[in-house]
Amino acid sequence: MSSADELNEPREKDKAEGKKEMIRDWIILGVLAIGATVLLSFFPSKIESSISTGTEYLTEMARILPAVMVLMGLFKVWISREMVVKYLGKASGLKGIFIAALLGATPTGPLYVAFPLAAAMIDKGARILNIVVFLSAWACIKIPQEMIEIQFLGLDFMAARLILTVFFVSLMGLTMEKIIDKTEPLGSG
Amino acid sequence: MSSTALVINGFAILGLIVSFAKNREKSVRALKVAGKSFLKILPMVLIIVVLVGLLLGFVPPEGIEEFFGDQSGILGVLIIGGAGAILHIPSLIAFPLAGSLLESGASVTSAAAFITTLTMIGTVYLPVEVKILGKKFALLRNGLSFLVALAISLLMGLIL
Numbered sequence: 001m002s003s004a005d006e007l008n009e010p011r012e013k014d015k016a017e018g019k020k021e022m023i024r025d026w027i028i029l030g031v032l033a034i035g036a037t038v039l040l041s042f043f044p045s046k047i048e049s050s051i052s053t054g055t056e057y058l059t060e061m062a063r064i065l066p067a068v069m070v071l072m073g074l075f076k077v078w079i080s081r082e083m084v085v086k087y088l089g090k091a092s093g094l095k096g097i098f099i100a101a102l103l104g105a106t107p108t109g110p111l112y113v114a115f116p117l118a119a120a121m122i123d124k125g126a127r128i129l130n131i132v133v134f135l136s137a138w139a140c141i142k143i144p145q146e147m148i149e150i151q152f153l154g155l156d157f158m159a160a161r162l163i164l165t166v167f168f169v170s171l172m173g174l175t176m177e178k179i180i181d182k183t184e185p186l187g188s189g
Numbered sequence: 190m191s192s193t194a195l196v197i198n199g200f201a202i203l204g205l206i207v208s209f210a211k212n213r214e215k216s217v218r219a220l221k222v223a224g225k226s227f228l229k230i231l232p233m234v235l236i237i238v239v240l241v242g243l244l245l246g247f248v249p250p251e252g253i254e255e256f257f258g259d260q261s262g263i264l265g266v267l268i269i270g271g272a273g274a275i276l277h278i279p280s281l282i283a284f285p286l287a288g289s290l291l292e293s294g295a296s297v298t299s300a301a302a303f304i305t306t307l308t309m310i311g312t313v314y315l316p317v318e319v320k321i322l323g324k325k326f327a328l329l330r331n332g333l334s335f336l337v338a339l340a341i342s343l344l345m346g347l348i349l
Contacts, residue, residue, distance in 0.1 A: 053245040180325055
């Protein structure tokens with residue numbers, strides 16, 4: 001497989017998969033809505049508090065979700081996968097950790113999209129440390145997500161989690177670098 | 190409207206203006222991507238709205254506090270962290286859920302453990318990760334991530 005193929009998503013498969021997931025979600029929602037209606041008809045005293053909390057959450061989401069989606073769209077269009085591989089392969093030291101975190105935090109897509117990128121970067125000689133930071137940032141400190149985190153959990157919570165995550169994930173990367181011998185082939189992909 | 194919402198919307202508008210100034214075609218594509226992801230995540234958002242409504246409507250704050258509050262100790266954190274590691278919920282939606290737990294008396298540690306394990310550990314993706322990055326790498330990363338998540342959440346409980 002050429003490296004260009006590895007970097008591009010399996011689009012057709014992704015699309016079919018996404019459609020299936022969406023249909024499943026709508027079905028779950030329908031079942032849940034029926035369940036909730038039945039449940040609330042047995043406990044009329046809970047109707048008011050349930051609906052008011054639900055509405056409160058819905059309005060909070062409605063205020064930020066469209067903007068978050070627009071930001072994700074912009075990231076997706078302007079930051080190509082090739083660019084990520086190019087910059088991460090070269091970075092080293094503290095700057096490398098910073099760049100790895102930043103590169104992981106901007107593109108969008110599920111974690112499994114990041115695995116082939118990580119493999120390509122290891123091939124190009126990137127440090128395991130940077131790869132681990134990159135994957136962890138991809139998984140849990142995405143910039144659009146962080147904004148939702150501020151909205152629902154507060155700036156203190158988000159900042160504390162962000163700083164602690166970068167710190168501990170770097171430690172984890174160093175540990176893994178000690179354990180994994182880079183001369184061994186990693187996986188079959 | 191909260192200041193966070195204002196800032197996020199400001200960023201989005203600014204980003205769009207800059208993007209359109211630089212490349213119209215790419216910007217239209219970005220908006221299409223945004224619309225598609227919005228439709229994709231919509232049912233999940235509504236599911237969480239119903240669940241959070243029912244959760245807070247039915248479970249009294251004392252109940253949540255008992256399980257996941259400050260007094261629940263390490264067991265509560267382990268349970269919620271384990272749940273986060275196994276469950277497969279988009280993180281965009283996990284934040285409101287964690288926020289509602291926090292509001293109803295769960296500890297900062299529990300909320301942080303839930304979010305961190307949920308996002309960092311992908312049990313669903315583990316087979317793919319093993320295939321692409323190797324068994325050793327994948328198992329080490331996921332295993333260590335669980336420990337790291339616990340450390341992060343315990344420290345957050347101490348700081349906040």
